[in-house]
Amino acid sequence: MSPELYQRVRKLFDETLERPGAERLSFLDAACGGDKEAFQAVRQLLEAHGEAELFLEEDTGRTQRVGRYVIGPELGRGAMGIVYEAVDPLIDRKIAVKVINFQSFAASKDAIFLREQLFHEARSAGLLSHPGIVIIFDVGQEGDMAFIAMEHVEGPSLQEILASDQEIERSQKFDILRQTAMALDYAHQNSVVHRDVKPANIMLHKGATVKLTDFGIAKITTTQQVTRSGMVAGTPAYMSPEQLRALPVDGRSDQFSLAVIAFEMLTGIRPFRADSLATMVHQVVYENRPSARAANSSLSPAADMVFYRGLSQLPEGRYGTCAEFVAELEAALQEKPSTQSLRATAAQDQEPVSDRAPDMVASLVEFATVQREQRQGGELTEAGSPGVPSVSEHLANRQHDAQGDIIAGAPRPAPAMQLRTRPRLAAALAYLLPSLAITLVLRWYLDTSPVTRDRPLGFAETAVVFMACLMVVAVVRWVRRLLKTW
């Protein structure tokens, strides 16, 4: 096309396009005034204009959509997918959209299962409504991609805060832990388990309000990733033993993860660290819990006790709720006399001493000693952060008041001194009573049986039978525990 013709065509096109659709052709015809070449060219361009519709418009970054949501810049990415900032054009609301590509996760037949799982989980998580939980608005699917539309939360995440060398005050740490615990407890009451509580999933909206994200979604990825490659993708550093062993989990699994986070926040290191995945899994599932106090000497022995419980191998060893764990931990660090009895209850509920590691026993002894010293001298071993704001103290007290019903339901607190004797006695009785029962039954049988009736057992023989029974009981209990652990 020559530049002269182009100029004419361009002018005619612009003028014609300004007319209403029905008048265009007649207008063009008149405007061209016999210039057939220009008329043909413009008419063709007008046709093209009608057909082009969204040509070149659709693909621009501006109008990229997932579902009805207009996608904006990327916010972050995880093992599961990429999170974008987005806008819901219907109500002009800023949201976040997580896009999950199933292709990268599994073969096509698994993808359907995964999608079902995802939708199921998103539905149950979508029922949660709590200020500390990121709201899920919508779930959908587009091709190989599934997406979750959710509340847009301005970070930073706890992970970012921990990674930066920014100092946080202890009161602020507990503020974060407390809010997280409350949100988790709320979810647990509604039978939703988070399954992936880690600093990256704890968002601090405007730096203050905790918002938990990725509720329940980890169920799909973790199991899938574990079973597919026999390995856990990502870091299992925050996973509970039952989760690593692919056993059913409940809210207490989240409590374990929260305890790991609390440990990290207070000591600066994670309780479970290893170069290899296998070593870490072994640490979490079987090994003795490390002492938080060893990592940060300013912590009280009582804090170690709370961590031992929060990080207990078996869910039964942990606290009833996450809030209880956090409150106990805070109380243990503040060393408030009013909370000592509570801690004694906590310690008393521990598994029998025989099942425990030597360092655990040592810690118990130390704990009791320190408490005795405190009663005598009235001096606190650990002063906590100097000058704890009165507001946080007040909050801590309120926390305990709020727990009133839990305390009321628990057995009366026992004195700290009984701590070591009671579990040992119970353990001994657990061996002696069954053995005695078996011996008596055996003796009664031998005495009444027509074959052996004529020769009653003497005392020494009974004692030998009793010892044999004791050994059998011990072996049976040992085998049972072995089975439980494996």
Next chain:
Amino acid sequence: MFTDPDKPAQAQPSNLTLLLNRMQKGDPEAGEQAASLVYEELHRIASRLMHRERAGHILQTTALIHEAYLRLAGAQSLEIQNRGHFFAVASQQMRRILVDYARSAAAERRGGGAEKIDLDRVHLGGGEPNVNVLLLDESLQELERLDLRAAKVVELRYFGGYTDKEVVEALGVPLATVRRDWEFARSWLFDRMRGGREGRLAKRQE
């Protein structure tokens, strides 16, 4: 190329500002330098994204340019006039990158390098691209010869992902003109690319 360790980290942004300033005063060498600076940055970001991405990832030119802008301009944002220049340079370089990728992807298909990522699938949008970038580039070159401003509008809007308002800022023409250019160029390119009579006519004439 080695970077001078004594140079402060902020050297680059001022670099870009300087280059854009000189370019504005009509220094063609500065324009080229600014373009290659932006191209390198865009290329780095794009290839990083593309190598990391699974197929089907939404790679957005807008976000890409935005990242390049932040990197190059640093904390101090460019002056309004320079911003407009940056838009123009960035979309031009984005176009180059996408065309380069499309070309290498096509070469790879011919060469049978199967395991590489399907780059032209990644380039824009989540699904199959419905625009052949190479053909668009060719047609756009033709339009440039006839109507440079209209071609620039396409470059800014399509390759740069800019809004009408930003195009106004970059070209310094009224909004109505930008809209008219856009509508015309879209129709012209559409007609051309589907090989309409117009296109065939033009080819015969050449």
